Amino acid sequence: MTKANTKDRNDLYLLSGKRVWVAGHRGMVGGALVRRLEREGCEILTVGREQVDLRRQEQVDRWMQRHAPQAVFLPAAKVGGILANDAYPAEFLYDNLMIAGNVVNAAHNVCVEKLLFLGSSCIYPKYAQQPIPEGALLTGPLEPTNEWYAVAKIAGIKLCQAYRKEYGNDFVSAMPTNLYGPGDNFDLETSHVIPALIRKAHEAKISGASEMTIWGTGEPRREFLHVDDCADALVYLMKGYSASEHVNVGSGADVSIRQLAETIRGVVGFAGRITADTSKPDGTPQKLMASTKLEDMGWQSTIGLESGISSTYRWFLENAT
Numbered sequence: 001m002t003k004a005n006t007k008d009r010n011d012l013y014l015l016s017g018k019r020v021w022v023a024g025h026r027g028m029v030g031g032a033l034v035r036r037l038e039r040e041g042c043e044i045l046t047v048g049r050e051q052v053d054l055r056r057q058e059q060v061d062r063w064m065q066r067h068a069p070q071a072v073f074l075p076a077a078k079v080g081g082i083l084a085n086d087a088y089p090a091e092f093l094y095d096n097l098m099i100a101g102n103v104v105n106a107a108h109n110v111c112v113e114k115l116l117f118l119g120s121s122c123i124y125p126k127y128a129q130q131p132i133p134e135g136a137l138l139t140g141p142l143e144p145t146n147e148w149y150a151v152a153k154i155a156g157i158k159l160c161q162a163y164r165k166e167y168g169n170d171f172v173s174a175m176p177t178n179l180y181g182p183g184d185n186f187d188l189e190t191s192h193v194i195p196a197l198i199r200k201a202h203e204a205k206i207s208g209a210s211e212m213t214i215w216g217t218g219e220p221r222r223e224f225l226h227v228d229d230c231a232d233a234l235v236y237l238m239k240g241y242s243a244s245e246h247v248n249v250g251s252g253a254d255v256s257i258r259q260l261a262e263t264i265r266g267v268v269g270f271a272g273r274i275t276a277d278t279s280k281p282d283g284t285p286q287k288l289m290a291s292t293k294l295e296d297m298g299w300q301s302t303i304g305l306e307s308g309i310s311s312t313y314r315w316f317l318e319n320a321t
Contacts, residue, residue, distance in 0.1 A: 012239040012240055013071075013113070013114055013170075013238060013239050013240070013242075014239070015037070015040040015041070015042045015071060015235070015238065015239065016040060016041040016042060017041065017042065017043075018042045018043070018070045018071050018113075019042070019043045019045055019067070019068065019069045019070050019071070020037060020040075020042045020043065020044055020045060020069060020070070020071045020072070020073070021045040021046070021047075021067070021069035021071070021072045021073070022034055022037070022044060022045070022046055022073045022075070023054065023072060023073065023074050023075070023076040023099075023103055024054075024074070024075045024076025024077065025046040026048065026049075027075060027076065027077075027079075027183070028179065028181060028182070028183040028184050028185070028227050029075035029118065029176070029179065029227055029230060029231065029234075030073075030075045030076065031182070031183045031227075032181065032182070032183070032227040032228050032230065032231035033073050033075065033231045033234060033235070034046065035228070035231065036228070036231040036232055036234075036235050037235065040235065042071075045067055045069050047063060047067075051063075054076055054098070054099045054102055054103060055094075055095055055098040055099060055102070056098075056102070057098075057101075057102045057105075057106075060102040060103060060106045061102075061106050061109065064106040064107070064109070064110045064112075065109075065110055068110055069107075069110075069112060070112065070113045070114075071112065071113060071114045071115070071238065072103065072107050072112050072114070072115040072116070073115075073116050073118075073234060073238070074099075074100070074103050074104075074115060074116065074117045074118060074156075075118045075234075076099050076103070077095075077096050077099060077118070077149075077153075078091060078092055078095040078096055078099075078149075079149070079185075079192075080092070080185075080190040080191070080192075081190060081191055081192045081193065081196065082145045082146070082215070082281060082283060083189060083190070084189065084190040085145055085146040085148065085149055086145055089148040090148075092146075092148040092149040092152065093148040093149070093151060093152050095152075096149060096152030096153060096156070097152045097155055097156075100117065100152065100153075100155060100156030100159055101155075101159065103115075104117070104156070104159050104160060104163060104171065105163075107169070107171070108163055108167060108169055112169075113170065114170045114171075114172070114238060114242075115160070115169070115170070115171045115172070116171075116172050116173070116174060116234060116237060116238050117156050117157065117159075117160050117171065117172070117173045117174075118173070118174055118175075118176060118234075119153045119154070119156065119157050119173055119174065119175040119176075119246055120149070120150070120153050120175065120176065121175055121176065121177045121178065121223070121248070121250070121287055121289050122143065122146050122149065122150055122153075122284075122287070123137070123142070123149075123150040123151075123153045123154050123157075123175075124136050124137060124287070124289075125138075125139055125140030125141060125142060126140065126141055126142060126143040126144075126284050127140055127141075127284075127285075128140060130286050130287075130288050131252075131288045131289055131290035131291075132248070132287070132288065132289045132290055133248075133290045134175070134245055134246055134247065134248055134290075134293060137154070137157075137246070138154065143283060143284045145281060145283055146283075156173070157173045157175075157246050160172065160173050161173075161244045164244055165244070170242055172237065172238075172241055172242060172243065172246075172247075173246035173247070174233070174234055174237055174246060174247050174248075174249050175246045175247065175248045175249060175289070176225060176230050176233075176249045176250070177223040177224065177225050177248075177249065177250035177251065177287075177289050178192065178193070178194075178222055178223060178224045178225070178287075179224070179225055179226075179227045179230055180192070180194040180195065180224055180225075180226065180227065180308065180309070180312055181226045181227035181228060181308065181311070181312050181315075182227065182228075182311070182312065182315040182319075183227070183315075184227075184312065184316075186198065186199045186316060186320045188200070193222065193257065193260065194224060194260070194264070194309065194312070195312075195316070197212075197214065197260065197261050197264045198264055198268065198309070198312065198313055198316055199316070199320075200212045200213070201261075201264050201265050201268040201270045202268050202270075202313075202316070202317075202321070204270050204272055205268055205269060205270040205271075209272055210272045210273065211272045211273045211274065211275050212261070212265070212270060212272060212273075212274055212275070213274075213275050213276070213277050214257055214258065214261050214274060214275070214276055214277065215257075215277055215280035215281070215282075216257065216276065216277070216278065216280050216281060216282035216283070217276055217278055217282055218256060218257045218258030218261065218274075218276050219256055219257070219258070219282065219285075220256065220257055220282045220283060220284065220285055220286065220287075221254045221255065221256050221257075221285070221286040221287070221288065222254055222255065222256075222257065222260070222286075222287055222288075223250050223251055223252075223253065223254040223287060223288045223289060224251065224254075224255075224260075224305055224308075225249065225250055225251045225301060226301070226303040226308035226311075226312075228303060229251070229301040229302060229303050230249055232299075233249045233294065233299055233301075234249070236294075236297070236298075236299045237249075237294070237297075240297060241297065247293055247294055248289040248290060248291045248293060248294060249289075249291065249294060250288075250289040250291040250301075251291075251301045251305075252291050252295070252300075252301070253288075253305075254286065254287070254288040255305065258274065258276075261274050262274065263305065263306055263309060264309055264313075267306065267309050267310050267313050268313060
């Protein structure tokens with residue numbers, strides 16, 4: 001651990017007593033951050049889209065000037081799975097560019113002490129080396145199915161770096177892997193893989209179906225991190241990291257989509273078989289991030305995949321059925 005990349009753990013950016021804005025608190029990551037920050041003794045600021053549309057610069061500027069947050073977490077984004085990314089490229093690019101640009105610029109204008117922006121592991125090149133180090137960014141072509149979202153998130157990371165370089169703002173970025181957990185989106189048209197498979201397995205079980213279908217061959221490998229683990233890592237970075245390069249946030253292990261589906265089938269209690277729809281795209285062959293940088297700072301995930309899926313299924317049963 002070097003001082004060039006991290007703060008000394010005795011010289012933390014303390015959140016206690018600070019006004020901390022979680023932009024996008026109704027999303028899965030934002031909700032997890034609110035839960036995690038309740039242990040920090042800070043004043044948590046939130047605002048809904050009906051009051052402030054983060055795509056509208058004047059609304060963001062006015063709210064920031066009025067409430068003067070000292071720290072900002074920026075997980076707010078338009079997100080979705082392969083189908084949604086492919087169907088709404090303009091919205092994924094425009095909305096995410098505007099959200100990043102408006103919040104980062106307003107944070108600079110009102111002298112926010114620290115800001116943490118969230119990227120996404122899908123912004124790495126499609127054929128990046130595995131595990132993917134932070135330095136792999138912009139070293140190859142993107143995965144075509146999510147390039148619009150990826151370009152916007154890359155711009156957000158570069159924007160934080162630019163404000164840091166030009167103005168000295170303490171703006172940092174984190175790169176979470178595939179996330180899941182309470183508050184996830186379980187709509188089959190727009191969801192990511194874990195909530196989609198949970199819903200498919202549940203509906204197959206309830207209907208007495210003999211099979212459930214996964215997209216693609218089932219061979220691609222993905223890394224997953226429970227959103228509560230992610231929130232804990234983000235608070236850890238907000239307190240103790242201050243440098244230009246983004247930081248990977250992952251679990252350090254990956255599974256094939258078929259293995260994932262089998263785990264979910266077991267958790268849900270669906271007894272039928274799993275079939276593969278090979279007419280659907282696989283996406284990137286493998287996506288496992290190198291999280292050694294964060295681990296060297298002293299943080300590691302604690303929620304295992306099966307137990308995390310079990311708690312997520314319980315949340316789904318209580319809130320989304």
